[in-house]
Amino acid sequence: MLGVILMCFFCIFLGLGGRFSLIWVSSLMLLGFIFKLMFMMMSTGEVIGGSQFYPIILDWVSFCFILLSGWVVLLGIWSGLGHLLFGLRLYIGLMLIMLIFLCVFFGVWNLLLFFFMFESTMFPIILIVGIWGAQPERILANYYFFMYTMLGGFPVMVFIMLGYGVYLGFGLWYMLEEYLLVGGGVFLLMISAFLCKLPLFGLHLWLPKAHVEAPVGGSIVLAGLLLKLGGYGMMRLVFVVWVKFGILFLIPLGLGIWGAFVCGMICMRQIDVKSLIAYSSVGHMSLCVGGLLVCFFWGFKGKFLLLLAHGLVSPALFGAGNCIYERSGSRVMMAMGGYQAGFSVLGFFFFFFFLACNFGMPPSINFFGELSLYFGLLEKDILVFGMLGAGMVITGIAMLKFYSKVFNGECLKYYMEGGLNLREGIFFYFILVLLLIMSVFLIV
Structure with a gap:
C-alpha cells in the first residue's frame, strides 16, 4: 500500500x-x-x-x-x-x-498505533512552518501547535497505557466500553486530543496562528488534512462510547453550536485573508462536533460529507488567497479592491469556493453536508435552530463582504492584470473537478 x-x-x-x-x-x-x-x-x-x-x-x-x-x-x-x-x-x-x-x-x-500516527503528523507540519514560514512569529505558532497537541493527547496516552496490558491489538478499541463504566468524565478526556486537533471552539487558538505563519503548502495540508484527523478520530470513537457518557456530551455539543455562531461574528471583523479562512474553518469544524455528538444518522452523514468537502474547499481558499498575495504583496483587505476588472478568472474561483462551497449553496456537497447536520441537530433539540440559522447567515454575510471588498470595490493600491499561470490553473481546475465529482457521487 x-x-x-x-x-x-x-x-x-x-x-x-x-x-x-x-x-x-x-x-x-x-x-x-x-x-x-x-x-x-x-x-x-x-x-x-x-x-x-x-x-x-x-x-x-x-x-x-x-x-x-x-x-x-x-x-x-x-x-x-x-x-x-x-x-x-x-x-x-x-x-x-x-x-x-x-x-x-x-x-x-490498533488503537495504540492509531494514536501514535495521530500524534506523529504534528512533526512534519512543525518543520514546514518553522523552515519555510516568512515571519519570526512562526516560532510562537509552533509552540502553540505543539502545546495544544501534546496537552490534549496526554490523557489519551495515559488511558491507552492503562489498558494495553490487558487488551492488545484489535480488541483495544473495546476496552473503552469497560473503562467508561467508571464515569462519563473519562469520555471528555478521551476525546480531548481530537477536539484540540479538530479544533473545537475554545481549543482553537493555535489554528489561526499556524495558518497565518505557514507557507501556502503548509496551510493547504494543515486545513485539508490535519483538521480531519480529529474529526475521523471522533467518528471512530463516539460510536463505541456514546451510550455511556450521559449528559456530559452537552459540554462539547454546546461549544460546537456556540462556536459556529461566534466564529461567524469573528469573521465579520477580520482584515487578514488567512485569518478569515482559518476562523471560517473553526466554525465549520465546531458545527461538525455538534452534529456528530447527537449520535443520529443525519449528524454522522453530515459530518462525513462536510469533512470531505472542507478538505478540498479549504485548500482552494488558501490557494486563492495566495494568488492575491503573490501579486499584491499583502493579505490585508484594506489594501485590496477592484480586482474583478483585471483578474476576472480568479474572481470566478473566489466566487465558487467562497460562496458556492464555503457558504454551502446548492448543489455543492457542502450544502448537503450542512443540511444533514442541521437535520441531526434539530432532531435532538429544536431550540438550536435559531443559533444555527444566525450563524449560517452571519458567515454568509462575512463571505459576501470579503468578496465585494476585494473584487467589486474601488481599486486602491494594486491593480492585477492577466490570468492564472499554469501552476495556478492546474491547482484550481483540479479542485473544481474533484468537488463536482464528489457532489455527484457522495450525496447519493
Missing part, C-alpha cells in the same frame, strides 16, 4: 531529475497510488486487507479519507512551486512522510 510513496523517496533523494522533474514524478506516483487504491476497493468490496493484515482494515470511510490525503498532499506539493526558494527535496520529503502517517492512521485498527 505504501510502496508507491516509498518509490517517491528514491526519486527525490537519489537526485533523479531537476526541480520540475521531481514535482512531476511525485505527482504521477501519487496519482498512481490513488487509482490503484480505487481499483482495489472496487474489486474487493467493503474491506481491503482485512484477511491479510489483521491490524490494517479499510472501510468506505477510511477509503475516502485516504483518497483525500493523496489529493491534498499532491496539491500541497504542487503549490510549493510558487514560493519555495530552497529545500525543494526536503519539502517534498516531509509531504510524503506526512502522507505515510495519514495512510496508516486512516487504515489502522
Whole structure:
C-alpha cells in the first residue's frame, strides 16, 4: 500500500531529475497510488486487507479519507512551486512522510498505533512552518501547535497505557466500553486530543496562528488534512462510547453550536485573508462536533460529507488567497479592491469556493453536508435552530463582504492584470473537478 510513496523517496533523494522533474514524478506516483487504491476497493468490496493484515482494515470511510490525503498532499506539493526558494527535496520529503502517517492512521485498527500516527503528523507540519514560514512569529505558532497537541493527547496516552496490558491489538478499541463504566468524565478526556486537533471552539487558538505563519503548502495540508484527523478520530470513537457518557456530551455539543455562531461574528471583523479562512474553518469544524455528538444518522452523514468537502474547499481558499498575495504583496483587505476588472478568472474561483462551497449553496456537497447536520441537530433539540440559522447567515454575510471588498470595490493600491499561470490553473481546475465529482457521487 505504501510502496508507491516509498518509490517517491528514491526519486527525490537519489537526485533523479531537476526541480520540475521531481514535482512531476511525485505527482504521477501519487496519482498512481490513488487509482490503484480505487481499483482495489472496487474489486474487493467493503474491506481491503482485512484477511491479510489483521491490524490494517479499510472501510468506505477510511477509503475516502485516504483518497483525500493523496489529493491534498499532491496539491500541497504542487503549490510549493510558487514560493519555495530552497529545500525543494526536503519539502517534498516531509509531504510524503506526512502522507505515510495519514495512510496508516486512516487504515489502522490498533488503537495504540492509531494514536501514535495521530500524534506523529504534528512533526512534519512543525518543520514546514518553522523552515519555510516568512515571519519570526512562526516560532510562537509552533509552540502553540505543539502545546495544544501534546496537552490534549496526554490523557489519551495515559488511558491507552492503562489498558494495553490487558487488551492488545484489535480488541483495544473495546476496552473503552469497560473503562467508561467508571464515569462519563473519562469520555471528555478521551476525546480531548481530537477536539484540540479538530479544533473545537475554545481549543482553537493555535489554528489561526499556524495558518497565518505557514507557507501556502503548509496551510493547504494543515486545513485539508490535519483538521480531519480529529474529526475521523471522533467518528471512530463516539460510536463505541456514546451510550455511556450521559449528559456530559452537552459540554462539547454546546461549544460546537456556540462556536459556529461566534466564529461567524469573528469573521465579520477580520482584515487578514488567512485569518478569515482559518476562523471560517473553526466554525465549520465546531458545527461538525455538534452534529456528530447527537449520535443520529443525519449528524454522522453530515459530518462525513462536510469533512470531505472542507478538505478540498479549504485548500482552494488558501490557494486563492495566495494568488492575491503573490501579486499584491499583502493579505490585508484594506489594501485590496477592484480586482474583478483585471483578474476576472480568479474572481470566478473566489466566487465558487467562497460562496458556492464555503457558504454551502446548492448543489455543492457542502450544502448537503450542512443540511444533514442541521437535520441531526434539530432532531435532538429544536431550540438550536435559531443559533444555527444566525450563524449560517452571519458567515454568509462575512463571505459576501470579503468578496465585494476585494473584487467589486474601488481599486486602491494594486491593480492585477492577466490570468492564472499554469501552476495556478492546474491547482484550481483540479479542485473544481474533484468537488463536482464528489457532489455527484457522495450525496447519493
